[in-house]
Amino acid sequence: MSERRDDYLDQIKWKFSDSLISLLIFIPLLLALLVPLALLLEISSLPISTTLENINTWSILVPYLLQVGVTLGLVWFFAIKLRRARWSELGLRPYGIFRSLLLALAAFIFIFASNITYRLIASRFIPMEDLQGRVLKVILSGRVSLALLIPIVIFIAPVVEEIFFRGFVYPAFRKKMGVVWGILLSSLVFALFHFEPYQIPPLLVIGAILAFIYEKTRSLLPVIILHGLNNGFYMLVLMVFMKVTRG
Numbered sequence: 001m002s003e004r005r006d007d008y009l010d011q012i013k014w015k016f017s018d019s020l021i022s023l024l025i026f027i028p029l030l031l032a033l034l035v036p037l038a039l040l041l042e043i044s045s046l047p048i049s050t051t052l053e054n055i056n057t058w059s060i061l062v063p064y065l066l067q068v069g070v071t072l073g074l075v076w077f078f079a080i081k082l083r084r085a086r087w088s089e090l091g092l093r094p095y096g097i098f099r100s101l102l103l104a105l106a107a108f109i110f111i112f113a114s115n116i117t118y119r120l121i122a123s124r125f126i127p128m129e130d131l132q133g134r135v136l137k138v139i140l141s142g143r144v145s146l147a148l149l150i151p152i153v154i155f156i157a158p159v160v161e162e163i164f165f166r167g168f169v170y171p172a173f174r175k176k177m178g179v180v181w182g183i184l185l186s187s188l189v190f191a192l193f194h195f196e197p198y199q200i201p202p203l204l205v206i207g208a209i210l211a212f213i214y215e216k217t218r219s220l221l222p223v224i225i226l227h228g229l230n231n232g233f234y235m236l237v238l239m240v241f242m243k244v245t246r247g
Helices: 002-011 016-042 057-082 097-122 131-143 146-177 179-192 197-217 221-246
Strands: none
Touching: 016 057, 016 146, 057 146, 097 197, 097 221, 146 179, 146 197, 146 221, 179 197, 197 221
16 A cells, blocks of 8 residues: 555646646636626627626626636646646546446445435524525526536536646645645635635535545545535535426
C-alpha cells in the first residue's frame, strides 16, 4: 500500500499554489467573462433572462457552458499546460465498472441517510428551500427544457466537478497537508463553491466521501458515478414531490 501511495504522490506535478490560485481567481474570472457576455446577449435575439422568475433554457445553457469552460480551462492551464501533467494523473484512468457501481451504490445509501437526518434536524431551525429547489420549481413550470437539464445535472456536472475538485484540488491539498486535512479542506471548498449556506453540512459530507473514494481507488470513475447518482436522485425526488403537490 505504501508503494502505491508513493507512486500516487510522485504523479502529482502541480502544486498547492496552483490549486489555490485557481480557486481564488475562479469567481472573478467567471464574472469577468459573464458580464460582457450578458451585455452582448442583451442586444442579441436570444431570449435570455437574468432573473430567476423569468429563467429559461438559454439562461441556463449559456452561463453553464461558460462555467464549464472556465473550470476545465483552469485545470488544463495549471496541471496540463504549466506542469506538464497527464489527464490520467487527474484521475481519468480506468477502474472496474462493477466495482465502481458497487462503491457508488454503497456510498449513496450512506449519503442519502445522512442527508435525510440533516434535513429532519435542520428543518426545525432553518428554512430548507435551497437555491436548487427554487430553480427546479422554475424548471418544472415548463420554461426550461428537461432534455437539456437532465444531461447537465446527471452527466456533465459530475464529470466537470470531479475533475476539478477531486482530480485537481484534492491531490494538491493532500500533498501539502496530508490525507485527512486534504479531504476535509477540499470538501469544505467543494461545499462553499455551491453557494448554498444551508446545504454546506450535507455537501461537506458528500465531498468528503467522494474524496475518500478517490483516495482509495485513484480513479474518478467511481466518484463520477456516485456524483451523478446523487444528483439524479435529488432531482427525481424534487420533481416527483412538486408534481404531486401541484396535483
